[in-house]
Amino acid sequence: MIADSPEGAHETASFGFEDVPRAEKAQRVHGVFARVARRYDLMNDAMSGGLHRLWKDEAVAKLNPQPGEFFLDVAGGTGDIARRIAGRTERLRRRRGGAAARIAIVDINEGMLRAGRARGADALSWVCADAEKLPFSNAAADGYTIAFGIRNCTDIDAVLREARRTLRPGGRFVCLEFSRLAIGGLSPVYDFYSFRIIPLIGKAVAQDEESYRYLVESIRRFPEQEDFAGMMRAAGFARVNYRNLAGGVVALHWGWAL
Numbered sequence: 001m002i003a004d005s006p007e008g009a010h011e012t013a014s015f016g017f018e019d020v021p022r023a024e025k026a027q028r029v030h031g032v033f034a035r036v037a038r039r040y041d042l043m044n045d046a047m048s049g050g051l052h053r054l055w056k057d058e059a060v061a062k063l064n065p066q067p068g069e070f071f072l073d074v075a076g077g078t079g080d081i082a083r084r085i086a087g088r089t090e091r092l093r094r095r096r097g098g099a100a101a102r103i104a105i106v107d108i109n110e111g112m113l114r115a116g117r118a119r120g121a122d123a124l125s126w127v128c129a130d131a132e133k134l135p136f137s138n139a140a141a142d143g144y145t146i147a148f149g150i151r152n153c154t155d156i157d158a159v160l161r162e163a164r165r166t167l168r169p170g171g172r173f174v175c176l177e178f179s180r181l182a183i184g185g186l187s188p189v190y191d192f193y194s195f196r197i198i199p200l201i202g203k204a205v206a207q208d209e210e211s212y213r214y215l216v217e218s219i220r221r222f223p224e225q226e227d228f229a230g231m232m233r234a235a236g237f238a239r240v241n242y243r244n245l246a247g248g249v250v251a252l253h254w255g256w257a258l
């Protein structure tokens, strides 16, 4: 989402709790992930107590990937989602035969891709590109995933339009993102954990308190479940729906390109 201005000259985007010029957001987000890339996977486990693994499993189960299909894992970072797609489709392929699935991990940050490749490249391809301008033709993909990535992008509507453009008719879109707590009574605990504990874990594990402060703040600026579902519909997705995970700490959103 971008703040409108008649001339388009003063467009801003949120960087955590700050509003910054559009071009500056992309640079600052790039800086955050360049700094955390080497410790990124470790930090995910430290911050979520391993829960991110279950959330990613659920996202890939919702995608229902099949052998022979082509997938884009956008803002894919070190490739957690892509590896799950590869593992699941390979198990199916061994039982049923057919071609291997192809999976492209697309991320704007070469450092994140490098950290992912270092974990083993398997049959994955790694593409350094912006989610707002994907280097893939119309209707190229059977499935599109974006996990904990879209809130870091400057223009969320543009990302959704690109997802819709690159999916074939019948293609599936699945998004995991931090969202709004559905259980109001838990807010004080969640706030304390988010604003006090996570930056401290960031300092201890990644020697980077500021980057994790940004990540926590960016969650609060991201549209809540119903609003994001509306943005998906506006981008042309059909059968849009979502499910809260961990009481709305995270939401799993999905839709079809029909």
Ligand SMILES: C[S@@+](CC[C@H](N)C(=O)[O-])C[C@H]1O[C@@H](n2cnc3c(N)ncnc32)[C@H](O)[C@@H]1O
Residues within 6 Å of the ligand: 029, 033, 074, 075, 076, 077, 078, 079, 080, 081, 106, 107, 108, 109, 112, 129, 130, 131, 132, 146, 147, 148, 149, 152, 153, 154
């Ligand atoms: C929190 S990480 C998520 C990584 C991975 N999907 C996961 O779930 O572990 C967010 C990723 O979004 C990437 N990113 C931010 N803005 C982007 C953009 N405009 N286009 C593509 N990737 C972007 C960052 O470089 C980073 O790797």
